[in-house]
Amino acid sequence: MNKFYTLLLLSGAALSVNAQQINGSFDAEWGKCVPWTSKGNTNAVGTTPEGWAISNVYISKGITATVGSEIEGNNGGKAVKLTNINAAGQAVPAYIALGTPWATAEVKNFMPTNADGGTWGGKKFTYHPDALSFDYKRDNSNGPEDATVVAYLWNGTWTQKDVPGNTSIVGTAKKVDMVDRDRNVLGMPKTNAVLGGDVTSTEGATCVAKINYAITGNTKKPLADGEEDKNEYEWVSKTIDFDYGNNVDAKVEKINVIFSATNYFGDRKYIVKNNSLSIDNVKLIYWHGLKSLKAFDNEGNDAALEFDPNVYTYNVNSTFNDWYTPKHTKKGAGAKVEAKYDAKTAQYVITVKAEDYDAETNPEAISTYTIQYVKPSPTLTSLSIDGHEFGGVYGLANEINVTGKYNDNAEVTYKASSEYATVEKSFEGKTLTITVSEEGTTPTVYTVTFEGKENDAVYQIPNSNFEAWTAEGKLNEGWHSFESATGALASFAGPMSPKPNMIEDGFEGKAVRLRSANIIGVNANGNLTTGTISMGSADPKDAANYNYTDRTNVSGNLPFAGTPDAFEVYARFTPGTARDLTDEEKANGTEIKLQGRMQLILHDNAPYHDPELEAQVGSKIASASVLIPETAKWTKFTGEFNYVGEPSAKQYMLASATTNPIPGASKDDQLDLDNVKLIYWHALSELTFDGKAVEGFNADKTEYTVKGNLADDSNKIAYKVKGKGANASKSVDPENNVLKITVEGNDISVNADSKTVYTIHFDNTSTGIGSISANEAKNHKVYTLGGVRVNGKPAAGLYIVDGKKLIVK
Structure with missing residues (x-):
């Protein structure tokens, strides 16, 4: 023994x-x-x-x-x-x-x-x-x-x-x-x-x-x-x-x-x-080896290892592809095999432990086979700039051209193919350069060239009456839908997604129709936006699906100049069929209402999504929305803007219309839209004289009379303006004893009618008559009781001097 x-x-x-x-x-x-x-x-x-x-x-x-x-x-x-x-x-x-x-x-x-x-x-x-x-x-x-x-x-x-x-x-x-x-x-x-x-x-x-x-x-x-x-x-x-x-x-x-x-x-x-x-x-x-081992290159071809059970290290002159992992059979009925690819070393390691392996009492009952692959250069598996996801299912090109402008506060996000890679980015001229590197490999460089094009800021949404269509039946400006979508599934948007259609019986002329549809068992909402649609998932509820302001694309955003107070839209809605509720939704008391919605979000020079993200709310300036229930006739809906931030020197309008505010909620809905209009108020919300409301004040009434003297009492007129971006100014007309207040809406520069003039007449009737010397009167406006202007030094008598009855001595 x-x-x-x-x-x-x-x-x-x-x-x-x-x-x-x-x-x-x-x-x-x-x-x-x-x-x-x-x-x-x-x-x-x-x-x-x-x-x-x-x-x-x-x-x-x-x-x-x-x-x-x-x-x-x-x-x-x-x-x-x-x-x-x-x-x-x-x-x-x-x-x-x-x-x-x-x-x-x-x-x-x-x-x-x-x-x-x-x-x-x-x-x-x-x-x-x-x-x-x-x-x-x-x-x-x-x-x-x-x-x-x-x-x-x-x-x-x-x-x-x-x-x-x-x-x-x-x-x-x-x-x-x-x-x-x-x-x-x-x-x-x-x-x-x-x-x-x-x-x-x-x-x-x-x-x-x-x-x-x-x-x-x-x-x-x-x-x-x-x-x-x-x-x-x-x-x-x-x-x-x-x-x-x-x-x-x-x-x-x-x-x-x-x-x-x-x-x-x-x-x-x-x-x-x-x-x-x-x-x-x-x-x-108890055996702890392999009976066979076969490896493949990254195209699935046999790597010809010349396997020997007693040889534990092999090389494959190719990068690793997890679609073609090595195949092996163990020698050992009860042996345990663990196989894993290590991206850091580019090694595929197969560990075979005999059934009687024990780390303390039998540590030698183990065999380790290592296949060394060529370490690949790291790449970007995704790149997003201000919400625009480049690449999609066909991968990411190394040279990318975009039509928009690069923003110093652009949100650039990415994922690298290797967790061990480092990513550096720099911007010079028109080019954003992103370099992905990892020890032992050749760096991969991506260049994103910005052409710098940008539309002029507007006060109204272009083609808001939906009259302009291309010969192919697409809205040719202002609005976008699935045909221009980005994201991983954007390539499937054309043939599968419910596109907007032109209809002839609009409220005035042509209009647009949105429809929801069931596509391969999934409900897809009708969708229209002034921004860009991101299609990141086949699940409508997935957060990868949203509308957003794409500042990398000259036609994927709407620069906006105004600070509107409300918007109006003419709409009609025919509901379809709601989907079945899940067990969780039933337990939570969820209700699916069949209704369309239009929402407008004004935000500053930063990325923004709809549905909104909590991380972006600091860039929000204002928003307004309307829900559109079933209605067979054209009906005007008005939504007021709620301002949560101050207007910005550079800002964007992200408008979105959908057949249901809940993604994937229903199918066969039909939402018709026409004449979307931004409203800029140019009115007074309050008018007072000497601290008291002017009798009969109404924002729509423009003529008022107060008892007082224009010269002495005009400063007793006070007011408040109705309109977030409206401006007001005062002017006096002594000859007519009136004060005028002119209120201009925020869009006055492009709309001459965006103003309202309020006229306040002063009633100069006095209960007593004062006096003034002739030498003093000659320096004032003096009229006879018949209204004739007296120039120079008047003779003694009763006159109207600066709007008051006075005796000239």
Whole structure:
């Protein structure tokens, strides 16, 4: 026995190893061998190694057969020697097993008959060993005969009825129900020489793996020339694989191992007396390698590795493609295989752990195969500038041209193909340069060239009456839909998405019609916007779907100059069919209303989405919206803007119309729109004189009279302007005793009618008449009571001086 292996088994580590092993050293103290018989024998016959049973036979008191003995093992220690003998006129086979040996015969007329035997049962065991290794010496000098190695793993139970289980000198042998007899577990056919009745098994019982190996010849030590023959035999090492057939994944519950000095399942009449088999160092082997390995280049072609199970490093002259991962088969029924690609090293690593692997007690039971690929240059898998996602399903070009202007506050987001890559960006002239680099690779450079084009800011949405259409039936300015969409699924927008249609029966002239439709089982809303549609997902509710201001595209945004107060739109809506609510929506009390919506968002020079993102609300200036219920007739809807921020020197209008404010809520809706108009108020919301409301004030009324003197009391007029961007100014007309307030709407520069003039007349009637000297009066406006202007120094009398009746002295 190998000394190191002996020490291992005797150490504390042996406790965990034994769960996957059998006691094959034979070095521990041998104990009494009590042969099993169906009559319950308790008499010992010789000795046997711990955990094993030798096929010694007890016939009756004084009649026994001892076929096994303790000898010196290979490299020291102990081993077992099995020797076939004759006893009571019968050949007794010598074997040792983990199960229980048994033998039977009936002596009639001094001749043994009905002889049979073998092994039943085994040890509890749950692992999947791949082979059995052992050292042996074989002496068959007494006649040609094969020795045998039998081992098997199984689950379930086989039971054979009426098996005789003892040797009877007088009468018949006692029969028992034998459990897990070797022949039955191995599925061997029953012959006339095999005793016992019917065999049954539990449901699913399976012989998982087996060995039935014949040891031929002998291990006699070769003689050198002239050397004397001392009839010496030498130790030989042998390893035999288990045959799992198709049961490699089957559960294992029990094991039996048998070493026999004769043909174990052969005819007993061929047993040769005194032939022997010595056994040592029995061990279960667990493989931790690969039987095959095949790798591919990034186009799926065979990389021709020239695989050798004992070679652990390979190279593939190609980058890795996870569509074509390496294929492999393990060597080891219970081995565990882990395979993973490491993007940092460009290595595909396959780790094979034997079933008996343990990091502390058996750390060497592991093999690691490494396939080195060419490390790819890192790339951008996505690039978005101000919400415009470039690339889509066809990947990202290295040179990109855009029609808009680059903004210093542009929101540039991206994802790199490698988490270990670094990304640097710089802007010079018209070009944004993005460099993606990683150690050990060639950097990848992307250039985005901005042409700098930008539309003039407007106060009204172009083509807001929907009269301008192209010959192909598209709105030719101002508005956009799926045909100009961006995002990962933009290439599918044309043939699949519900495009806007022109209708002739608008509120005035032509109008636009939006429809929702069910496309391949998914509801798609009708959609129209002054910005750009992003199609990032097939799920309508996904946050990757939105309208946005695309500042990279001259036609993908609407620069806006005004600060409107409201908007109006003429619309009609025909509802379709709502989708079914999910269980979660039902639990939350969700209700799907069939209604269209138009929403306008004014924002500053920054990215903006609709639906709105919390991270962008700081760029919002104002918004207004209207919900459009079912209506068959053209109906005017008005929405007022709610200002949450101040107007910006550079700002954009993102207007969106949809067949339902809930994405994917319904199908077959129809929303017609016409005459969208931004409204700029130019009126007074309040008018006071001397702190009190002017009698009869109404924003629409423009003529008022107050009692007072224009010269002295005009500063008592106060007012408030109605209109976020409106401006007001005052002017006086002394000759007519009036004060005028002119209110101009925010769009006055492009709309001369965007103003209202309020006139306040001053009633100069006084209850008393004062006086003034002629010298003083000549420096004022003096009129006769008939309204004639007096120039110079007036004569004494009653005049109207600066709007007041005075006596000139």
